Amino acid sequence: MNKITTMLIAAGLTGSLSACVATSESVKTTPDQKSAPVAVAPVSPDVEKTGDTNQTITLNQIMSDPAWLGRQPENMGWSVDGSELVYERERENSELNDVYAASVASPAQATKVPLSELHRYRYDERVESLDGQYTAYRFEDSVFVLMPTGENVQLTRGGAALENLHFMTDNRLMAQSGNRIIAIDLQTGRREQLISWTFAEEPEAVSEPEDFVASEQISLIEYIAKRRKDRQDRVDEADALAKQNSAVAPEPFYFDESDRLVAATVSPNGKTAIVVTTEDTSWRGDTDIMPHYIQEDGRIDSKNVRRRVADAKPQSDTIWLIDLTEQTKTELSYVQLPGYNEDVLAEVKAENAKAKGETYEVNRLPRDIGLLDSWYWREPSIRWHDNGDQVAVMLEAWDNKDRWIATVDFEQQSLVSQHRLHDDAWVNYRFNQFGWLHNSETLFYQSEHTGYAHLYLQEPGQSPRALTRGQFIVDNPVVTRDDNWIYYTANKKHPGVYEVYRVNTDSGESQALTDLNGMTDFSLSPDESTLLLAHSKVTRPPELYVKAANTNSEPTKITDTISGKFLSMPWAVPQVIAVPSSDASQPVYARVYLPENYQEGEPRKAVIFNHGAGYLQNAHLGWSGYFREFMFHSMLVQQGYVVLDMDFRASAGYGRDWRTAIYRQMGTPEVQDLRDGVDWLVENANVDRGRIGTYGGSYGGFLTFMALFTDPDLFQAGAALRPVTDWAHYNWGYTSNILNTPDVDPIAYRKSSPIYYAEGLESALLINAPMVDDNVFFQDSVRLVQRLIELEKENFETAIYPVEPHGFVQPSSWLDEYRRIYKLFETNL
Known part of the structure; x- marks a missing residue:
């Protein structure tokens, strides 16, 4: 059975790490009706240490194309008919993926799916009829149906796209095609338009007179009155025909021409529809652009990017209830x-x-x-x-x-x-x-x-x-x-x-x-x-x-895809610990990477890594999305560093209070947690308080700034990668949750944005900024650099990456970035 070490941390934990480790025992499930313990730690991952300890971990190796780790399975799922399991693997020496499939009876004997059969294994949508007779699915621009006979019928190939597939209670297949929803009888092939819509002024057969003169004209001139009556009769007749004759499709529903569609859906019984509309406002302005300097033609390309939270405007949706029998709509x-x-x-x-x-x-x-x-x-x-x-x-x-x-x-x-x-x-x-x-x-x-x-x-x-x-x-x-x-x-x-x-x-x-x-x-x-x-x-x-x-x-x-080269490396195995918090009732969970015999000799240098995304969990016992950082930390450990990777407040996996601790004060609780991490390292891992650095990207870059600017004695060096410097320039979807909007809550933005604290910089700072980042704009770093120049700060450097987006792609860029980070720590710690 898999083994994991567990123990409760006593309040005010001090002493060496070895004193905190209990005898290995299986982790037991906490019953639903009981609360989990306040602090469970440390946890030793149940993995065997493998690899040749004589091998040296190098930046050139760990920052190269990650295919050398092995081509791991991705996008697991099932074939359309459910008879085979399916997954993908990156094609060797390519960025493309190949699809593999295997039967449940022989799951380890997967074979590559030929392109000619790919539509039977991958799909964009898949729905089943209520009685289980039919399965419909969409692959690329085609829709297929698995019939009760087992035949796979292709309904469409190209043409007007069908999407948002659903089955009706009578086994007809519903789908949206442009501005209409249709139903398809799978036995006869008959198609029926259930609803259509348009954003335009609804035409009127007759309209109210605009003024006195028009009103008198209608009442006095019999010819005009007759023309109006004829027009109205034709419209009434067309409406009656559409309601009483199935050969005629109903007229579209008209919505305000200044609006746009949010969603449209019809009930499975075909009686009712819900249509949601909203004001058609553009979220891009003329200045919402990003230059891309490295192009094939040697010119500069201008990319459209999202607007800033500072430019966000309140918006409401309108929900319409549509009676398809009576052809009426109600807000x-x-x-x-x-x-x-x-x-x-x-x-x-x-x-x-x-x-x-x-x-x-x-x-x-x-x-x-x-x-x-x-x-x-x-x-x-x-x-x-x-x-x-x-x-x-x-x-x-x-x-x-x-x-x-x-x-x-x-x-x-x-x-x-x-x-x-x-x-x-x-x-x-x-x-x-x-x-x-x-x-x-x-x-x-x-x-x-x-x-x-x-x-x-x-x-x-x-x-x-x-x-x-x-x-x-x-x-x-x-x-x-x-x-x-x-x-x-x-x-x-x-x-x-x-x-x-x-x-x-x-x-x-x-x-x-x-x-x-x-x-x-x-x-x-x-x-x-x-x-x-x-x-x-x-x-x-x-x-x-x-x-x-x-x-x-x-x-x-059923798969074994990790490369022998990866297995041969002497990776450090981090433990998950619970760092006592000086500010919260729960501990701060963290991964700690320890060199052998770390308690011996002079106090050591250390690095604290700050994960990105804010709401993300990284101090877990699985493979991290920060796999390059895992390997980098192993390299540092091999050279005698201690590394700590904290799930500071705002991180996912720990409940609502942990998530919302940063409301209107981003960077304050997290820096308090980092200080607790520094204290833990000094007290438990033989770390020199005067030789600790920090780094991280995106939210981790923001947090690096806040730590260096607001708590200058905490770290002796820091690297901020693709960092947020001013939250008013970030997007609405993420930022308005935490800080409201700048027009409503400027206090929160000034309190939470590093650019307002730049005068606090004392330690060595490295800023690494990708130039085609449509997530955190390059402008964030540019504005902060100008602020540091005006403050006459000396101990900072900036590296730019002309072809990189928010998540780096080129191995040469990864290598350059981490060479600079490593040099920063080696020079200053």
Whole structure:
């Protein structure tokens, strides 16, 4: 059985790391009804140390094309008919991927799928009819249907694209084609237009007279009156014909010509549609551009980029309920949503007004509300029940403080709030699945209202029922067709260990389906009998496993793709520790990389790595997306460094309070956590407080700035890579969650942006800036450099990367970047 070391850290932990390590024992699952321990650490990954310790880890090797690690499986899934498991691997000496497939009976004997058969294994959409007879799917520009006979029929090849596939209750296939939704009878091939729409002024047969003269003309001249009546009769006749004769398609629905479509969907029974529109405002201005200097023609190209949060304007959506039988449309009001007109930012606005010597009065104006379409959420926000008699919509407030799940009362033509998730900071949209059970009018959804993302069921007229509970995160829920189970992943055993579970929707009993320790994800086969697993460990990239979708079988490993060269290297094996926090009730989980005999000799130099994305988890026991950094840290350890990689506050995996600690003060809690990390290194890992550096990219670059600028004695050197320097210049989707918007909350932006603290720089600073970064603009670094020049700072350097986007691509750029980082530490530590 896999082994992991666990223990509770006592309050005020001090002393050597060896004193913190308990005897190895299996990590046990924390029952749903109990809270996880406050601090579990340290954890030793259950991997064997391999590799030749005489080999030297070099930057040239670890920053070269990562194909040398082995070509790991990616994008796992199932063939269209569900009979074979499918995954991809990068083609040797190419950026392209090849697709591989294997039967469940012989899962380790995968073969490469020929291009001629690729449409049977990969798809962009896949839907099944309610009775299971038909499977429809879209591949590239074609739509196929697996018939009950087993025949694979190609419905389209090119032409007008069909997308957003759904089956109707009568087994017709629905699809959107441009500005219309059609239904296709798979037996006869007959196509019917269910709805169409256009954004234009609706033509009128007759209109009201514009003035007195026109009114008198109509009443006095019989010829004019007759022409008006004839026109109206023709329109009435056409409307009646469309309603009574199936050979005629109904007229399109007209919407304001200044609007655009957000979503359109028809109920499975074909009776009702939901259309969502919004004002057609451009999010790009003339100055939202980025120059790209290195082009084939030797000229400069100008790329369009997103607008800044400082330029964001409030926006609402309009939801239309369409009766397809009567051909009528009704706007649904948000008045029924609890809190629809609360002034949720009143305190923030009052604080900012006071800073300007003004006063603010609370208002009760309706808030800007629309379909959920956030930074993290890209799933459909309108969900029909299979029977077509119910529909649920997920809505968000533009101010990010509320998320509603509402159903629609078709008779009353109104929204009915089923669940309101409010957060005084911001709502977490990452763990946010919702929908209907198949065989009852019961909603399931995820909510973070207890502080952790969990699963809930809501039956009509009843209070929500929790299916999971505890201090852990639930993710990736999948409901079985019989509604008996919901499969999911969770970090129950330890914040850094993710396993696969399923919960019974009736009893609420959860069952652990894997015990692999590390990071494990799953894909449930279409027949719901088999789990395809992707599992990784801290020193091992992901490999694939299969197991029966029950508790009675063990996973079987089916891929072995890691290269011999990678296995031969003497990688450091980090432990996951819990650093006591001086500012929070929970510890700060971190990976610590320790050289052999680290307690012996003079105090050592150390580096703290700051991960990017802000809301990301890296102190886990699986393979990290920061694999180059893992290898770089191993190189530093081989040279005697100690390395710490912290999941500072704002990181994912630790619940709502950890996430929202940075609300309106980005960079303050995190730097406090970094100071706790420095203290831990000094007290437990024989580190010299005067020889510690830090580095990180994106959010990690921002945090490097904040540490060096606001706590100058903390680090002796820092490298900020592709860094944010002023949050007013970042995007709306991410930043407005945490800092509101600059027009509403300038205090938060000035408090959280490094450019306002640049005068605090004392230690050595390296700024590495890619020039074609459409995420964090190159301008961020340019403005800060100018600020440092004006402040007459001397101890900083800047490196630019002319062809690199936010995530570097060229191995030569990676090598150059990390040579500079390494030189910074070697010179200053």
